[in-house]
Amino acid sequence: GATMIAASARAASPAPTAPPADNSWSNSLGAPVDARPYGQPSKYESSVVRRYIPWLSPTRLADASFTPLQDQPGIITSNGLFFERYHSGVPTVDPKEFRLMVSGRVKKPLLLTLDQIMRYPSVSRIHFIECPANGATEWPAAQLNSLQLTHGMIGCAEWTGVLLKTILDEAGIHPDSRWVLPTGSDGAHMDRSLPMVKCLDDCILAWGQNGEALRPEQGYPLRLVVPGWQGNVNVKWLRQLQVGREPWITREETSEYSELLGDGKSLGFTWVMDAKSVITFPCPEKPLTQGPGFYEIRGLAWSGRGKVKYVDVSLDGGVNFQRAKLDNPILDKCMTRFTLPYWWDGKPALIQSRVTDDTGYVQPTIVQKHKFWGHDPVYENNSIQTWQILASGEVNNVQLS
Amino acid sequence: GATMIAASARAASPAPTAPPADNSWSNSLGAPVDARPYGQPSKYESSVVRRYIPWLSPTRLADASFTPLQDQPGIITSNGLFFERYHSGVPTVDPKEFRLMVSGRVKKPLLLTLDQIMRYPSVSRIHFIECPANGATEWPAAQLNSLQLTHGMIGCAEWTGVLLKTILDEAGIHPDSRWVLPTGSDGAHMDRSLPMVKCLDDCILAWGQNGEALRPEQGYPLRLVVPGWQGNVNVKWLRQLQVGREPWITREETSEYSELLGDGKSLGFTWVMDAKSVITFPCPEKPLTQGPGFYEIRGLAWSGRGKVKYVDVSLDGGVNFQRAKLDNPILDKCMTRFTLPYWWDGKPALIQSRVTDDTGYVQPTIVQKHKFWGHDPVYENNSIQTWQILASGEVNNVQLS
Amino acid sequence: GDTSSAPASDAATSSVPPGHAGDHNSVKYYKGIVPAKDLKVWREEGTGNGKLAHYKPATKVDYYKIGTTPTPAQIAGWTIAVPPSGENLPAGSGTAAKGEAIYSTNCAMCHGGFGEGKNNYPQLVGGIGSLGTPSPEKTVGSYWPYATTVWDYINRAMPFYAPHTLKPDEVYSLTAYILNMNGITKSSWVADAKSVPLVKMPNRNSFNWKDPRPVTHNSACMKNCVSPSSIKITSNAATMNLTPRLTGPVDHMKNGK
Amino acid sequence: GDTSSAPASDAATSSVPPGHAGDHNSVKYYKGIVPAKDLKVWREEGTGNGKLAHYKPATKVDYYKIGTTPTPAQIAGWTIAVPPSGENLPAGSGTAAKGEAIYSTNCAMCHGGFGEGKNNYPQLVGGIGSLGTPSPEKTVGSYWPYATTVWDYINRAMPFYAPHTLKPDEVYSLTAYILNMNGITKSSWVADAKSVPLVKMPNRNSFNWKDPRPVTHNSACMKNCVSPSSIKITSNAATMNLTPRLTGPVDHMKNGK
Ligand code: HEC
Ligand code: HEC
Ligand SMILES: [Ca+2]
Ligand SMILES: [Ca+2]
Ligand SMILES: [Ca+2]
Ligand SMILES: [Ca+2]
Ligand SMILES: [Ca+2]
Ligand SMILES: [Ca+2]
Ligand SMILES: [Co+2]
Ligand SMILES: [Co+2]
Missing domain, CATH: 2.60.40.650 (Immunoglobulin-like)
Known part of the structure; x- marks a missing residue:
């Protein structure tokens, strides 16, 4: 009867025709829980990495690497795959030596350790960060045959930290404190002038990224997140927030990150990333x-x-x-x-x-x-x-x- | 005047009193964009790892490791820190050899490769997965002086995949197809009986986790996500979905994952994780x-x-x-x-x-x-x-x- | 009593014997095996008490036309689960005597010569009658409601280092041996596709498969919820000496507990 | 003309000289330096055109009482940014002649002996007048609107391998040298806290600091949006040979373009 048919099928062909019912890993033990205290992707995913455009920049230290969006299943970008962009390499910041200074046109300048910053009221929000140069190679023509290299200068993460507003309220701004200059502690001492109106809106001094401390490439231990604005204003490895009346017109807002139009005129301060x-x-x-x-x-x-x-x-x-x-x-x-x-x-x-x-x-x-x-x-x-x-x-x- | 005061301060003390204005990493170059195609946390975060309770299980291969919730800033759990629980170790599954069989009381049994599964309509949703044994040590008394070890058998991630409903509709269920048995391809051949009503609701056959392929410890290349239900029913390293009329009453739903109450009676099938x-x-x-x-x-x-x-x-x-x-x-x-x-x-x-x-x-x-x-x-x-x-x-x- | 094997007559109540194979398990084969109240719960739970009666699939069967159809041999090879009905149990048989030899070579090093457990590996024998006491012992013998689960689990997952490599006869024999060590079956008992489902396990009737929750009620009280003087610390993990070190490399507690 | 240094009289229009220090920069020091229309935009943008006039902080100053107050020396040490007003420029001075020596040792290997750029490192000289042409050349000379930015950027970020290690006199000298190579200042020009802000850079008036967007309009047309026959492929990346290999280890294109 039916019993014998199925039973004999199993008995007669313990390894049914391809594919076999059992894979090698089904008849053996895998890796124990203490093998990888910090986990890694499968070895079969080794092609899923950040890549760069070798002919784009003079040095890998002032360059960009790109998120493999073709392998990003959802809206969250893996921390290991989050695109990189910086101007003097990724510094190795010792969180114990880290200090944030709030100075300039404020009523009470502040010098804060990381532990101190983490005491303020905090928020956690999911935002993308996109480099305004994302797709730069594609302005004159279709040049790179790749999603990763034409669109991968973007990542999206849950950022956790203190609202910049909280720190500005704490330091106390004057009515003429119209601009804020966040500066990084990397070699580039990266700085961008930001209008106070945005600083008091939704900017975050973030220490957390997708379930862990900010990654080194993303500004460990503290970066500014300026939601929806071009990547470079989200200053990383922060060292200072300087408050002033006017913008500083830094190299990154003139030589870089301004748009030269066809008529020889340029646009500065085009911060928002359009849809x-x-x-x-x-x-x-x-x-x-x-x-x-x-x-x-x-x-x-x-x-x-x-x-x-x-x-x-x-x-x-x-x-x-x-x-x-x-x-x-x-x-x-x-x-x-x-x-x-x-x-x-x-x-x-x-x-x-x-x-x-x-x-x-x-x-x-x-x-x-x-x-x-x-x-x-x-x-x-x-x-x-x-x-x-x-x-x-x-x-x-x-x-x- | 004012000019001279500030200027001479800078000139006279290029390294102002502790902390210095510049850290060592501010006067040098960091790491280039090709240093880490797949990024890692800062070396200063090396204490933030999954840990386990050495005296809990006879072997690290049928054990659990715990998410360091004390270092999780937001709702997303880092893939590297997502808790582990399995019964025969983490298998190393070759995605090319992977097959999912849909069989039993269905109108059209299916044998699917991973590439084929990824073609179906998909969803991406953020859900927690918690082991029902989370906090088990704390039933009789406060025993472990640790957030990680008392609450860390939980993680929350964006899961991307095909609704289980889509595959069941595709295979075609009979009115008396009341239960589904997902089985893993790990040594344990882990299996749990699931009521059809949940399978047709919000379960996901997930291949994506927080921006990349599912991690090996989470079932690479395919796991079942059963939102809100106890961790072990979210079967990993899937090999088969068997449809039947009655549940299978497997070892994992009797010996394990049932609750023996004080009167000698037990509860089976207590799937939902309470608030x-x-x-x-x-x-x-x-x-x-x-x-x-x-x-x-x-x-x-x-x-x-x-x-x-x-x-x-x-x-x-x-x-x-x-x-x-x-x-x-x-x-x-x-x-x-x-x-x-x-x-x-x-x-x-x-x-x-x-x-x-x-x-x-x-x-x-x-x-x-x-x-x-x-x-x-x-x-x-x-x-x-x-x-x-x-x-x-x-x-x-x-x-x- | 509870610890004896089920009478052979149980098997006679259904026209197709337990151990039948096919593409489904079915309620009629459960007669005399599964308590009627449990069977009712299983049927209700599957469809959420009939919630699926009017379920309409979003698409027709094979709408997307992706993938292949597995062969019967493939389906048979992949389908290893054995429910309480005994469906899908293969041909073959075994006895406690044969099981003892297999056990001592392949199992005893972890589970102990008498199934008593070793080095924290699970104990397989004993504890019958202990479940309602302050020191319950959960084992295959005392806790597991169906003998089919014993067959199924040994077949799929044991021996630990080489799971799903035993032959059907070996699994039958080990099942017989472990049940016999627990005093559930006699040493003369022959385990096969017909007999295993009929074993009446001691704890068969003690599972409630219907989730009774919520069973624990709290209220979202905001002010003066309890009297401050009633609050006493009943236990403090800091005094327990059970916690591994939580910084630096993972603590394996080799030098302490 | 545009390429000559600004007349000294520009500096006389404000009572406090450029190069002043303090805790703020201020509009009055910008007279003769920043075009009035740009200054207006800067002021408006900062507060979102007055949106902050009625802004109420959530808490009082130092409400949380966390952290310490930096000393004036610390503030002076950390505050390196130099805006167009020249605020925060340190004491010291430099000339093109001194700059040339420093440049050839520290800068020429990347930027070229004449600032012409090397191995894809930025060109620092030339391009003046090219911006509106089909081959614009963006350099310090042709593109940067303020000389203070030259001082500031060299001071904070160069030389590339040892950023923020030059002394003020060195930065003044390098500024003088690069401006002179660009024909913007004479070789006799002395760069200091007073003179740098007054340099009138050729491209000073060509920046629109007010975001004019949206400037590009599309509509969410759903049907027959364009004529099918009008669709031509104008470029195809597959024919370009510019794409690195996208699987396996990261491709450094050492053997390719
Ligand atoms: C190397 C050690 C080892 C060997 C050898 C071994 N087992 Fe096990 N056995 C285990 C472990 C570990 C578990 C629990 C696995 C888990 O946590 O899921 C287990 C569980 C079991 C259980 C379920 C116990 C329960 O209460 O849930 C049975 C039954 C069992 N083994 C039978 C056998 C048999 C029969 C053999 C020989 C064919 C065998 N084991 C060989 C380690 C071993
Ligand atoms: C090892 C190579 C190297 C050396 C040496 C070097 N630079 Fe640079 N320089 C660079 C790179 C790379 C950039 C672009 C950095 C970036 O992308 O942010 C740059 C940018 C600049 C710029 C801005 C160019 C622009 O158009 O935005 C100036 C000005 C400059 N350097 C001046 C100097 C001076 C002055 C020195 C010597 C004191 C110097 N550099 C030494 C590599 C170098
Ligand atoms: Ca440039
Ligand atoms: Ca822009
Ligand atoms: Ca157990
Ligand atoms: Ca439960
Ligand atoms: Ca079978
Ligand atoms: Ca200063
Ligand atoms: Co198997
Ligand atoms: Co510095």
């Missing part, structure tokens, strides 16, 4: 390898001005769009994940995503961007990305007329 | 080291039944409570962070937190728990934690009458 989105699957690194059929288009969207409201996806190079599904939570100045079902017919296609944020701003095309910004302002490339899907399933980075 | 909260600062590992004055009480709360509604904090051993501030986002079956300002007068105190979830359930005291559950049911210890603050600022784990 942007990108399809993270499929992409050049993650082609359609399984032939025609069902796939899910997945992507990430964000806005430095607020929340993501819609993401629309085109499968025909921008002729028609469909509204994508957004995953919860949808948070302020935070990545939002979107998905769209996709029945691929095996034919070439041009796919795009386009975000609308809650200010009503709609992500533009590169052609629209070129009109105002010229062909190489370096920063602020938030244009719609087009991926070309070939009949082979391969995916290329292209730009359209 | 719980704990103060993470101060705690035994993080005493009040800076004398009387302002500190912020911080903690985490969660409920397997829904959202956290309130957290109340007592500074006097449970006589009076104050409502704590909750940090956004407040998500379903997810950790919620709470804070309360605390002016410590330097005197001994007994501090507690007590969560109420959106079902109206209020976290009980250990005395209340003992009444129904007996004095050592091993699991389900969600009682209110009391920390005793000494005049020295030291913090002890105590239980109250």
